[in-house]
Amino acid sequence: MARMLITKGNHKLGTDGAVYCFNLPAVSTCAPTKWCLEGKDGEPSCYALNGRFKWPNVKDAYEWRYEESLKSDFAGRVIDEINKVTPQFFRWHVSGDFYNEEYIGKVEEIVIATPNVLHRTTTRRRDFAKAVLQLNSQPNMIIRESLDTVFRNPTLGLPFAAIDSIDIINEMDATECKEDCIPCEYSCWKEPVNMYFKEK
Numbered sequence: 001m002a003r004m005l006i007t008k009g010n011h012k013l014g015t016d017g018a019v020y021c022f023n024l025p026a027v028s029t030c031a032p033t034k035w036c037l038e039g040k041d042g043e044p045s046c047y048a049l050n051g052r053f054k055w056p057n058v059k060d061a062y063e064w065r066y067e068e069s070l071k072s073d074f075a076g077r078v079i080d081e082i083n084k085v086t087p088q089f090f091r092w093h094v095s096g097d098f099y100n101e102e103y104i105g106k107v108e109e110i111v112i113a114t115p116n117v118l119h120r121t122t123t124r125r126r127d128f129a130k131a132v133l134q135l136n137s138q139p140n141m142i143i144r145e146s147l148d149t150v151f152r153n154p155t156l157g158l159p160f161a162a163i164d165s166i167d168i169i170n171e172m173d174a175t176e177c178k179e180d181c182i183p184c185e186y187s188c189w190k191e192p193v194n195m196y197f198k199e200k
């Protein structure tokens with residue numbers, strides 16, 4: 001059987017097949033801030049740079065997915081896989097981010113071709129604002145801007161996903177992510193609410 005590009009959710013998103021994901025390497029595809037890389041007493045705060053994300057097999061799998069995402073048949077293969085497993089929800093980039101505008105265009109093709117799936121992601125790629133906003137205009141896509149101690153305020157006109165120690169979560173309506181999507185009823189896929197989460 002061919003190796004799949006998309007993977008089932010995780011302990012937070014649920015592993016019953018309602019959620020599938022596509023992940024990329026952290027740092028090389030992101031625009032990491034000092035908080036991401038050194039925010040935890042000099043060590044990375046980003047969850048994608050900790051725990052099981054450091055395992056060589058996990059890192060190798062994300063590198064393979066990056067290489068595959070460069071290919072011209074990437075969007076078609078992901079569409080075929082989504083149509084085969086029929087998830088209700090799709091999470092882009094538990095690890096990683098949009099690394100160029102061509103890739104954002106491929107993601108948009110996938111989102112348009114899977115109108116019954118609710119897609120969501122977060123991004124720090126303020127440098128690709130125009131393409132990110134275009135993708136976010138699709139009715140089944142929600143993109144949030146990642147905020148931390150370096151970027152404390154939204155700049156893209158998107159909802160945000162912020163750590164709980166910055167002022168913005170008290171200044172604007174924001175919902176706490178309880179890190180357990182099944183009892184939460186996948187609320188943040190359904191509405192473009194601002195979110196915050198506990199810094200680990």
Ligand code: SF4
Pocket residue numbers: 012013176177178179180181182184185186187188189195
């Ligand atoms: S807000 Fe709810 S649905 Fe969204 S990631 Fe957190 S627990 Fe999951």
